[in-house]
Amino acid sequence: MIFITIDRSQSISLTQQIYDQVRNGILEKQLKEGEKLPSSRELAGTIGVSRNIVLEAYERLIAEGYLEVRPKAGTFVALGTSLSFVERPKRKDTPKKAEDEKNTYIDFKAGNPAIDYFPRKKWAQITKEICLHSSESVFGYGEAAGMKELKEALVDYLKRVRGVQCRAEQIFITSGATQGLKLITEMLGKDNKRIAVEDPVTDEMRNIFTFGNAKIFPVPVDENGINPNSLPEQSPSFVFVIPSHQFPLGGILSIQRRLQLIEYAKRMNCYIVEDDYDSEFTYEGAPVPSIQGIAPNHVIYVGTFSKILSPGLRIGYVILPEELVDSFEQIKWFSDRHTSSLEQLVLAQFIREGYLDRHVRKMKKIYKEKRERLVSAIQQNFQGATIIGKSAGMHLVVEIPGVDFCPTFIHKMEQSGVKVYPIEQYSLVKGKHRERIVMGYGGLTLEEIEKGVLLLRKTIESNRKSIF
Ligand SMILES: Cc1ncc(COP(=O)(O)O)c(C=O)c1O
Structure with missing residues (x-):
């Protein structure tokens, strides 16, 4: 619940004032996911503006995925809209959560890797070597684009593994893909802040765009990835795609669609941002x-x-067409000068000496086994369930006919000891994926995977009558 106030002495429009307060309220969790908003008539009456002004603000928030309309029920805060890192200041007397306190549920959150397999020994050994034997300059300020050693190692690695074509000068080392996307939004969003985005899409990345005040144009995704025939007719700043393993649906963008997408970018004179x-x-x-590698x-x-x-x-990286290198360099410098030099050198040596390849080979076996265990647990527990997406990564999507993964049910599941993530949470246009959930398995043990699926079945069975 938040209180919206209007200040007519400000130069900001009334619609924008309402929009800003609701949006910030959602991002900062004053308005909770699933919470009902007052009707446009009610809010207009309370704050003393015309109903059209409230409607306009609500419509923009709906289009950007912050709010959703449930027929005959009203307007609600959509799932997956709060920023996980924004916290209210803690009161002094709030008991501190113990460092090692675990979730009380089995969390199928996608994108959590198996951090227990981090190659600590080798990393520590290389770190020691770099720290003792590198030149002093490593401990001073570095280049905004990152360390030459890491960029050169990446040119070879990415050419071999991903078919990427670039020179080291086109690479910028960033603080993860998150910073890369934030800076790209800043760089390209200046004049035309419309971004064409896959729908559904990861809420974390979508929030980066909307937080940068960009307008989102949702483009539907099916099992072959984004549908280029539904791209906007007006040129966007860029089209954001995850073509090799779409998140969350897991499809691969077919070559025909890749070529169509490239044609579109050429015609519209815009960029494709490939995550x-x-x-x-x-x-x-x-x-x-x-x-x-194609364009x-x-x-x-x-x-x-x-x-x-x-x-x-x-540590992440952005590889730019030559003409964008100078602008990105400025933006990265203003953001944080550069990413930690020492860590970059350790990673460069880790790649050059073949340890990254070795680690990937090892992890592939581990994740493959986890995926197989999850697939077979789903098949044993849910007749008629369909697994969606390519056999890759650390998550899969499952569709269970007859089960509506609505917020009430997701909450019940959490109370029963298992957390899954409805695809609706990642959807901009709501209502198409109600029977689908995404299940990440990277960070779970084989036992947790099996136990989690069993709990999922039991919770569905015990709530079948009351919820669906
Ligand atoms: C689609 C997608 N890309 C990239 C990332 C990685 O972000 P970062 O490199 O900032 O950790 C994530 C994180 O979950 C993601 O969901």
Whole structure:
């Protein structure tokens, strides 16, 4: 619940004032996911503006995915809209959560890698070597684009593994894909802040765009990825795609659609932003090469070490067409000058000496086994369930006919000891994926996976009558 106030002495329009307060209220969790908003008539009456002004603000929030309309029920805060990192200041007397306190439920959150397999010994050994033997300059300020050693190691690695074509000068080392996307939004969003985005899409990435005040144009995704025939007729700043393993639906963008997308970018004179976050982990056939390798002048390629190594490292990269290098350099410098030099050198050596390849090979086996265990647990427990998406990465989507994964049910499941994530949470146009959930398995043990699926079945069975 928040109180909206209007200040007529401000130069900001009344619609914008309402929009800003509701949006910030959602991002800062004053308005909770699933919470009902007052009707436009009611709010207009309370704050003393015309109903059209409230309607206009609500419509914008609906289009951007913050709010959803439930027929005959009203307007609600949509799922997946709060920023996980925004916290209210803690009161002094709030008891501190113990460091190692675990969730009380089995959390099928997608994108959590198996951090227990981080190659600590090798990393520590290389860190010690770099720290003792590098030149002093490493401990001073570095280049905004990052360390030459890491960029050169990436040129070779990405060419071999992802078919990426670039020179080291086109690479910027960032604090994860998150910073890369934030800076791209800042750089390209200046004049035309419309971004064409896959629908459904990861809420974390979508929030980066909307937080940068961009307008989102949702483009539907099916089992072959984004549908280029539904791209906007007006040129967007860029089209954001995850073509090699779409999140959340898990499809691969077919080559026909890749070419259509490139044609579109050329025609509209806009860029494609390709997020390639987990394609090293492909369990059937070879990974599909990047779009960047086909159209390097039209694609901004974003990668990360969060999934193949560790999110705690905060190392990702952006590969730009030559004409964008100077602008990005400025933006990155203003953001944080540069990413930690020492960590970059350790990673460069880790890649050069073949340890990354070895680690990926090992993790592929581990994730493949987890995926197989999850698939067979689903098949044993749910007759008629369908697994959606390519056999890759650290998550899958399952559709269970007759089960509506609405917020009430998700909450019940959490209380029963298992947390799953409805696809509706990631959807901009609501109502198409009610029977589908995404289940991440990367960070869970085989036992947790089996127990979690069993709990899911039991909760569905015990709530069948009351909820569906
Ligand atoms: C689609 C997608 N890309 C990339 C990332 C990685 O972000 P980062 O490199 O900032 O950890 C995530 C994180 O969950 C993601 O969901």
